[in-house]
Amino acid sequence: MEITVTLITGRTAEQGVGKEIGKTSERYQRGVNYILLNPRDAERIGVEEGAAVEVSTLHGSTRVWCKLSEDIEAGMAFIPLGPWANRLFDPETHGTGIPSVKGVEAKIRRAEGEPPTLEELLKELKG
Amino acid sequence: MPVYRSVVCPFCGCLCDDLEITVEDNRIVKVRNGCAISTSKFLHHHENRVENPLIDGKPVALEEAVKEAAEILKSARRPLIYGLSSTECGAIAKAIELAELIGGVVDNTASVCHGPTILALQTLGESKCTLGTVRNRADLIIYWGCNPLEAHIRHLTRYSAMARGLYTSGGRKDRYVVAVDVRETRMKRVADLFLKVNPGGDYELLSALRAVVRGYGLDVDEVSGVPRDVILELAERMKKSRFGAIFFGLGLTQSEGRHMNIEAAIGLVADLNHHTKFVLIPMRGHYNVAGANTVTTWQTGYPYAVDFSRGYPRYNPGEYTAVDLLARGEADAALIIASDPAAHLPYKAARRLAEIPTIVLDPKRSMTSMISRVVIPTAAAGIEAEGTAYRMDGIPIRLKKLMEPPEGVLPDAEVLSLIIEEVMR
Ligand code: SF4
Numbered sequence: 001m002e003i004t005v006t007l008i009t010g011r012t013a014e015q016g017v018g019k020e021i022g023k024t025s026e027r028y029q030r031g032v033n034y035i036l037l038n039p040r041d042a043e044r045i046g047v048e049e050g051a052a053v054e055v056s057t058l059h060g061s062t063r064v065w066c067k068l069s070e071d072i073e074a075g076m077a078f079i080p081l082g083p084w085a086n087r088l089f090d091p092e093t094h095g096t097g098i099p100s101v102k103g104v105e106a107k108i109r110r111a112e113g114e115p116p117t118l119e120e121l122l123k124e125l126k127g
Numbered sequence: 128m129p130v131y132r133s134v135v136c137p138f139c140g141c142l143c144d145d146l147e148i149t150v151e152d153n154r155i156v157k158v159r160n161g162c163a164i165s166t167s168k169f170l171h172h173h174e175n176r177v178e179n180p181l182i183d184g185k186p187v188a189l190e191e192a193v194k195e196a197a198e199i200l201k202s203a204r205r206p207l208i209y210g211l212s213s214t215e216c217g218a219i220a221k222a223i224e225l226a227e228l229i230g231g232v233v234d235n236t237a238s239v240c241h242g243p244t245i246l247a248l249q250t251l252g253e254s255k256c257t258l259g260t261v262r263n264r265a266d267l268i269i270y271w272g273c274n275p276l277e278a279h280i281r282h283l284t285r286y287s288a289m290a291r292g293l294y295t296s297g298g299r300k301d302r303y304v305v306a307v308d309v310r311e312t313r314m315k316r317v318a319d320l321f322l323k324v325n326p327g328g329d330y331e332l333l334s335a336l337r338a339v340v341r342g343y344g345l346d347v348d349e350v351s352g353v354p355r356d357v358i359l360e361l362a363e364r365m366k367k368s369r370f371g372a373i374f375f376g377l378g379l380t381q382s383e384g385r386h387m388n389i390e391a392a393i394g395l396v397a398d399l400n401h402h403t404k405f406v407l408i409p410m411r412g413h414y415n416v417a418g419a420n421t422v423t424t425w426q427t428g429y430p431y432a433v434d435f436s437r438g439y440p441r442y443n444p445g446e447y448t449a450v451d452l453l454a455r456g457e458a459d460a461a462l463i464i465a466s467d468p469a470a471h472l473p474y475k476a477a478r479r480l481a482e483i484p485t486i487v488l489d490p491k492r493s494m495t496s497m498i499s500r501v502v503i504p505t506a507a508a509g510i511e512a513e514g515t516a517y518r519m520d521g522i523p524i525r526l527k528k529l530m531e532p533p534e535g536v537l538p539d540a541e542v543l544s545l546i547i548e549e550v551m552r
Contacts, residue, residue, distance in 0.1 A: 006326045008309060010377070011412070013277045016138070016164035022175025023467060023493040060474055076310055076326075083470040083494055091473040094385075096246065097238040097432055097448030099473050102382040103309070103326035122497055125469065125481050 001045045005037075005077040007057070007088065007106040015080050024118065032082030033115050034065040037108070038074040042066060047110050054111040055079070057104055060087040063115040077108065083121050128156075135526050136165040137213070137509030140411030140519035141258075141279050141286070153530050155510075162280035169510065175491050176533065177504035189503070189535065193542070196462070196486045196501045197549035203460030203484075205436070206231035209449045210466030212416035215514020215526055218539035219415075219422040222464055223433075225547050232434045232458070233427075235419035236412075236466055238448040243380040244409045245420065245430050246444060247389035254396050256372075256406045257520045258285075263292035264404075267368035269305040271392070272329065272378020273410045274312045282410070287374065288317060303364065307332070308378060320361065325352040327383035333391035336362050340398045366402040376410040411519035414509075418517035453479040461485045462546075463495050464539055465505075470494035488539050505539045506532035514540070 018028030035055055037047075047053055053066045055077075062084050072078055079085045081101065089101050116124070134146040148169060149157035158166045180192035187195075200206050208226045211219050212235055219235075226233035237245065261268070268287050275282040283289050291298040306314035307322045307329075315321040324332050328351025335350040339362035345355050365371055373396060379388040392407055399405035411417045420430035427433045429442035445451055449468065452458045453476035460483055469477045470493065486501040487493070490511075496502045506512040511532035515523050532538075537545075 006309075008326070009381075010274065011278050013163055013280060016278070017167040020138070020164060020168035021171040022491055023470065024175055071312070072310055078310065081471055086471060086477060087474040089473040091450050091454035091475045093445055093448065093451055095445030096385050097234075097242045097444035097451060098381060098385060099239070099450055100381065100383065101473075102378065118494075122494065125478060125494070126498055127478070127481060 002107050002109040003041055003044050004105060004107050005041065005075055007055070007104045008076060008078050009081045009085055009101045010078065012080050015082070029118055032080045033084045034067045034079070035108070036067050036069050036072045036078040038070065038072050038076070039068045040074045041077070041108075042068050045109050052111040052114050053108050055088060055106050055108050057088045057106045059090040062087045063111045063113070065115060077106065083118065084115065131527060131529050134529065135509060135516070135524050136161055136168070137414045137507075137516065137526055138165050138168050139279050139414055140417060141282050142414055142516055142518040142524050143281050143285060144524055148529055150530055155529070164280065172490070172507050172510050177489060177492055177496060177502055180504065181502040183500060192501050192503050193545045193549050196503070196546050199460050199484045199486060199500065200225070200229045200231070200462060200546070201550055203229070203231070205452070205457050206460040206462065207449060207452050207458040208233040208462045208464070209235070209468060210464040211235040211419040212237065212413035212466065214465040214539045215415060215508040215512070215516055216418045216422050217514050218464065218508070218543060219419050220426060221540050221543035221547065223423060223426045225462075225543055225550070226433070227435045228547060228550055230436045230438065232432075232436070232447045232452060233423065234433070234447060234449045234452075235416065235423065235431050237416050237420050237431045238444060239450060239472070240377055240412055240416065241380055241409050242431060242444055242448070243386035244389050246386040247393055251390060251393045251397070253393065254400060254406050255408060255520065257522055258408070258518065261372045261406070261408070262286050262290040262295070264294050264370040265372045266295065266301060267303050267305070267365065267371040269307065269371070269373045270314060270318070271307045271373055271375040272382070273374060273376025274308070274314055275374075275410065276313045276317070278376070278412065279410055282374075283317065287372070303368070305361065320357075322353050322357065328352060329379055329382065329388045330384045330391050332358070333388065333395050336365070337391065337395045337398055340366060340395065340402070365399055365405070368403055371399060371403065371405040373405070373407045374410050375407070408520055415516035417519055417521060418515065418523070421517050421521070450476045459483050463487045463499070464543075465489055467493040467495045469498050488542055503542050504533070504536050505542055506536050508538065511536075512538035514538070
């Protein structure tokens, strides 16, 4: 089962706190490697709090942990900006210098396997 | 045990300047008045540091790293200098000097946050004031596409919704507070009125408000998910306020429409100034991103996306901006100062940084430092080095030095001077 949502990115206080401990810190990583879903959407794809989900857009895909909250309405999802989220976005800026990272359509489904660690992301980035 | 008072927080564009920091044995042991992020920054600033200058991950002497950096920049055809929003103005000035010297491009992180705001302001001008004026006078405050509870935590209590000022001594109860966002954030609990706008619908909603303020009716039931009655009432309230302020964030600049959204907001504020006093202030994120724009403007004439390849500055967002330059595979070397683009730019642009020789200046380890050819540790501005930063409303504030940096570690500006000397040699 797969659902289509409108993806919103942003910063959170927790991310700020973690970042200032260090980008390699456990707290920072936990603060950015998740997606916030409405419980009803989670039910539709058969995942519960703490499960791994696969998020994909036209431009790429990523695997993150799933957090549930009524703060996000069904049909939308929030993902903090960071090395897990940045694989989802188009670098095209349409002459403005700024890529579109809010209001992007994404598909979400239960993932096979856990989200990558920071080391794994790093290894991949280095190619 | 020295206690420093009136310390400026070098994290977000609020630049709160009322912190009290206790230092013991060259270690920060206590932070008063800071928000959660600020406290984390001060208490953990010594953790996860870059311990040595590195070339290809191996520790080297500073001179060697500087030499390698200069070599890379000199031999590159299209070097990019990027970051700069989390360092002090002296370092920004040096980075621009270096960009001119090597005929490179210098861009700052405004290009991926409030760049569209700047584009719109350049076109239409702006109606602005200091945060102090908002605090003292505003009886209507609107937060549009921003969430200060997450990103500018003390904004509400120090400068806006909850602050008590000269003509707003009642604080929160003297103000009407509106929040507009695509999702119901915790701001819903702070605001008197929360408007949930459809994703990508900001331009429409701003235009509808503008039409009503100008005296036109609305012959639809809703605009971008907001009922007509609510729009009519808000427009009336805006006109009747004594002093209104709109704070806006990346919800407007990073979504569909980008600078057009800001143009619509500027237009609304301009129209409202026929009725009352209204201002528009961007919620600048990194503590000195406003300084990066200011210094770049006074030195080159342009706020970001500046190319020196012809020996004189040229400006073209979309062409000389970091994301574009990297994603096109055009940049063939990069110098990153106080920023972590490898973790934040779209993957294709981040990937380019790993392909080319990248140099990074940062106090702490980051994704970018871990993919860089040369890493040079620097002193944390506002903690281990002084300097100037610009608050989100354009007010320059002097950062304090509270303690010595780790041995042999220099401020960004000094490292950049060494690289400049080496390039000129
Ligand atoms: S609101 Fe911003 S400037 Fe003020 S203490 Fe918090 S992080 Fe620092």
